[in-house]
Amino acid sequence: MLLSHGGEPLPATESVARWTVEQVLSLAPDDASRKAGNKLAAAGHWSGTGFDGSGAVWGLCKGSGSKPYQTVVDTTGPAYTCSCPSRKFPCKHALGLLLLRASGDGSVPQGEPADWAAQWLTARRGRAEARQAKQEAAASGDAAPGPADNAAARKRAERRAERVTAGALELEQRLTDLLRGGLATADRAGYALWEETAARMVDAQAPGLAGRVRELGAIPGSGPGWPVRLLEECGLLHLLDTAWLGRERLPDPLAATVRTRVGLPLSAEGPPVRDRWLVLAQYDTPDGRLTTRRIWLYGRESGRTALLLSFGAMGRAPELALPVGVTIDAELTPYP
Structure with missing residues (x-):
């Protein structure tokens, strides 16, 4: 294949x-x-x-x-x-x-x-x-996009970045309010507050932030010691927010990671790697309204390990599926 x-x-x-x-x-x-x-x-x-x-x-x-x-x-x-x-x-x-x-x-x-x-x-x-x-x-280069296409794509990316920034600022304010009110009282608000905050992040076109907010909402019901776990996750979410707001000052690989965690799509970069890829594993993870499928590959000639990500809507498995143990002849282009 x-x-x-x-x-x-x-x-x-x-x-x-x-x-x-x-x-x-x-x-x-x-x-x-x-x-x-x-x-x-x-x-x-x-x-x-x-x-x-x-x-x-x-x-x-x-x-x-x-x-x-x-x-x-x-x-x-x-x-x-x-x-x-x-x-x-x-x-x-x-x-x-x-x-x-x-x-x-x-x-x-x-x-x-x-x-x-x-x-x-x-x-x-x-x-x-x-x-x-x-x-x-x-x-x-025979079908390279023209200047108008590139300019339109750049404007769309800039508008989305502005919406994500607005969402990150709003999320920072909500985290601040939560800490001022005391984490121990977070379970009194119920899950609706978290879902409303997650919906605001979806509106801001930051699905990665929305998913992490939904994870916060499940922590108060996770058993003894949940305030400590909630504080840890709030700290990580604050770190991600801060990294996004200061992404221009980050090294390129770290900035790419931040964009991915926030939920922005990235373009493939670098030359494709042709190899005979052994399918090592495949498993699905429910993630809010999506199902994420991870397929791990190992290049028999290059010795490289690759991860294929695909997504399916809630209640439906992703379409991309490879049987474990099969070796496929393929070209893969890496993402940052």
């Missing part, structure tokens, strides 16, 4: 190995999906199954209606599509199909994709090739 500079999958050009059961289950968004996928990992649920050397797997799964669900997986992404109404990603049908393929019992024969599967695969891989061509053109 290939990944573009931004982590988007590109078409594979050689045969892709069959995943193991453990690798398939590592992609499940939750325990319920694992159990449901296991139940569907039997040949009796499926018809019209197949796989090819490019990493595609497809099949028709019996459902409650008269028409079976059309399920396709491109393991070079991985990417999934299914005609079922599930909002989980991958759905139980995709997991069941991959588990059936992982069994290696011949229930999923090699062949050419069915028309409905080929249509989706062609469209998906066409988009990936177009993205790659666009990135290569940008890297060569």
